[in-house]
Amino acid sequence: MNEFELIRRFFSRPTADGAVRLGVGDDAAVVAPTPGHDLLLAIDTMVEGRHFFANVPPATLGHKILAVNLSDMAAMGARPRWALLSGTLPDSDPDWVAAFSGGLFALAERYDVSIVGGDTVRGSRSFTLAIVGEAPVGCALTRSGAQAGDDIWVSGTLGDAALALAAMQGHITLDSTTLTALRTRLEMPDPRVALGVKLRRLAHAALDVSDGLIGDLGHVLNASSVGADVELPLLPCHSALKTLLNGANRPLALRCLLAGGDDYELCFTAPPVARDALIALSHELALPLTRIGVIAAASGLTVFDEQRLPLPSLPAAYNHFSNGLRP
Amino acid sequence: MNEFELIRRFFSRPTADGAVRLGVGDDAAVVAPTPGHDLLLAIDTMVEGRHFFANVPPATLGHKILAVNLSDMAAMGARPRWALLSGTLPDSDPDWVAAFSGGLFALAERYDVSIVGGDTVRGSRSFTLAIVGEAPVGCALTRSGAQAGDDIWVSGTLGDAALALAAMQGHITLDSTTLTALRTRLEMPDPRVALGVKLRRLAHAALDVSDGLIGDLGHVLNASSVGADVELPLLPCHSALKTLLNGANRPLALRCLLAGGDDYELCFTAPPVARDALIALSHELALPLTRIGVIAAASGLTVFDEQRLPLPSLPAAYNHFSNGLRP
Numbered sequence: 001m002n003e004f005e006l007i008r009r010f011f012s013r014p015t016a017d018g019a020v021r022l023g024v025g026d027d028a029a030v031v032a033p034t035p036g037h038d039l040l041l042a043i044d045t046m047v048e049g050r051h052f053f054a055n056v057p058p059a060t061l062g063h064k065i066l067a068v069n070l071s072d073m074a075a076m077g078a079r080p081r082w083a084l085l086s087g088t089l090p091d092s093d094p095d096w097v098a099a100f101s102g103g104l105f106a107l108a109e110r111y112d113v114s115i116v117g118g119d120t121v122r123g124s125r126s127f128t129l130a131i132v133g134e135a136p137v138g139c140a141l142t143r144s145g146a147q148a149g150d151d152i153w154v155s156g157t158l159g160d161a162a163l164a165l166a167a168m169q170g171h172i173t174l175d176s177t178t179l180t181a182l183r184t185r186l187e188m189p190d191p192r193v194a195l196g197v198k199l200r201r202l203a204h205a206a207l208d209v210s211d212g213l214i215g216d217l218g219h220v221l222n223a224s225s226v227g228a229d230v231e232l233p234l235l236p237c238h239s240a241l242k243t244l245l246n247g248a249n250r251p252l253a254l255r256c257l258l259a260g261g262d263d264y265e266l267c268f269t270a271p272p273v274a275r276d277a278l279i280a281l282s283h284e285l286a287l288p289l290t291r292i293g294v295i296a297a298a299s300g301l302t303v304f305d306e307q308r309l310p311l312p313s314l315p316a317a318y319n320h321f322s323n324g325l326r327p
Numbered sequence: 328m329n330e331f332e333l334i335r336r337f338f339s340r341p342t343a344d345g346a347v348r349l350g351v352g353d354d355a356a357v358v359a360p361t362p363g364h365d366l367l368l369a370i371d372t373m374v375e376g377r378h379f380f381a382n383v384p385p386a387t388l389g390h391k392i393l394a395v396n397l398s399d400m401a402a403m404g405a406r407p408r409w410a411l412l413s414g415t416l417p418d419s420d421p422d423w424v425a426a427f428s429g430g431l432f433a434l435a436e437r438y439d440v441s442i443v444g445g446d447t448v449r450g451s452r453s454f455t456l457a458i459v460g461e462a463p464v465g466c467a468l469t470r471s472g473a474q475a476g477d478d479i480w481v482s483g484t485l486g487d488a489a490l491a492l493a494a495m496q497g498h499i500t501l502d503s504t505t506l507t508a509l510r511t512r513l514e515m516p517d518p519r520v521a522l523g524v525k526l527r528r529l530a531h532a533a534l535d536v537s538d539g540l541i542g543d544l545g546h547v548l549n550a551s552s553v554g555a556d557v558e559l560p561l562l563p564c565h566s567a568l569k570t571l572l573n574g575a576n577r578p579l580a581l582r583c584l585l586a587g588g589d590d591y592e593l594c595f596t597a598p599p600v601a602r603d604a605l606i607a608l609s610h611e612l613a614l615p616l617t618r619i620g621v622i623a624a625a626s627g628l629t630v631f632d633e634q635r636l637p638l639p640s641l642p643a644a645y646n647h648f649s650n651g652l653r654p
Contacts, residue, residue: 026403026469026471027534028399030469037360039359041355042354045448047448048450050448050449051448072354076354084457086370086371119370119372121374121377124450130411142349143354
């Protein structure tokens, strides 16, 4: 199957989005932006051996390459609209590509995102997806708006994906029910798009936790010229991770919780006056939103342990050019 | 040097574009689209060993990954505006990245394109760039507007890049002046952005010639449900290619001319009434525009040789999943 057949067969689906004037099949797609809105632009790449294992089910890969980009849109409070996919493949195995495409489009349809173009080339397996979203002019959430006195919040639970990976790599043992649940969090993350849109009017700053809480929260602190105090006992996590935290594997559990990649939860700051609204929003979305600390005027990030003592050292954030496979 | 330092040092430059509300450094860039315009979206990937040699000067790579995307914008009659770059690199050699970035930004500045975001990951070397352009609502040029009786035109010369590659691979010998000139066409293609914008009101259909004239013109014919007669002697080419056409290397010369990749010229159709305007435009842009044939109502593509006899077979277009290295 050649490049053009591959695209036609697996990546050209009709869209219900009337703003798509021209989709896959020309030199570029043509779409109509919504008046009164800014555009949000992001891109993310996943490389085999680096971001996923060679034997991962292709449907989960199709899901994840879109999910990580939707997560960027969520972090900005944007509504995701249109995506471009570039796939580098070692071969053109139709079954593999069909499954990948199935995972991709299932998630795209759930969020009304249209795949409007792409590129396929031969090489070692990797995927790059670029996404275009929209937010009302001036309403996008950034990393730079955090203010001293803000509460720090996170959605969902932290460390699930890193814990799954640790188990898959043999560093720890988990019962099969737990592993299955955590592995779904690693391979099929659920981007917090609905939350992001609602946070536009509530949060001062936001980002998604993709490289680990400490490193990512650090970006907010740098961009906002503030510091933070975070309470370890408040960090929301799976019960399996909580158990590990209190045993011999505490160092690994801390790494998963504080510096594990692939959480794709939102971390945001909001003034205390927004607490009731955020609790109501948590119920509305059926998504835990947890206060984990406060923004401080002085720079620096301190994590307090169960005895309210500062952790003497913090695990490093994931870095694509200095770490090996996560975590 | 880690991922964040790499991006900060080499890919975060201030932009003069007031529409860029937020550039590199958050989860997504924020830009303000121009009212009354459609958005044009495209993406292209270049993989080492497939689209470029390992020893190619990095500045030319930075140029080319943007140039091929600008060429897609040109083909649509769009003004390119904002780009996202994802680079997969085997290491973070600062000299290499600095040179790559220099080539990228030199071209970006020439066309007022802002690099507003990106991603860097470790892996075998490849680059993906996504571009966003604009065209007045409904004015984008597509592949589907060709009409029987239209002239078929191409800009510049065809086959230069493929001929350079053939020489670099030892299939033919070229004098060093010629090779240098043709190699520049291969490594530093000049996207026809100014032409594309001007063609909005003159052409019926357009695309860029990236995989070879025959294959690419074939896309126009399919999309427009028409056919074409093309005159080989009219095809504009370098004098070195013309010489080869009349000698023992004629088959290779035909492949370069008709199916050589990486031309990045525009092929477009226009009614005969537009001829004078196109000749004037050619002078204005100091860019050859050559009539090479006509659109026919009946489907099929025929190339007539110097004796006005149809070529019995046409070289296949470049296909990323069935051919080896070009040409």
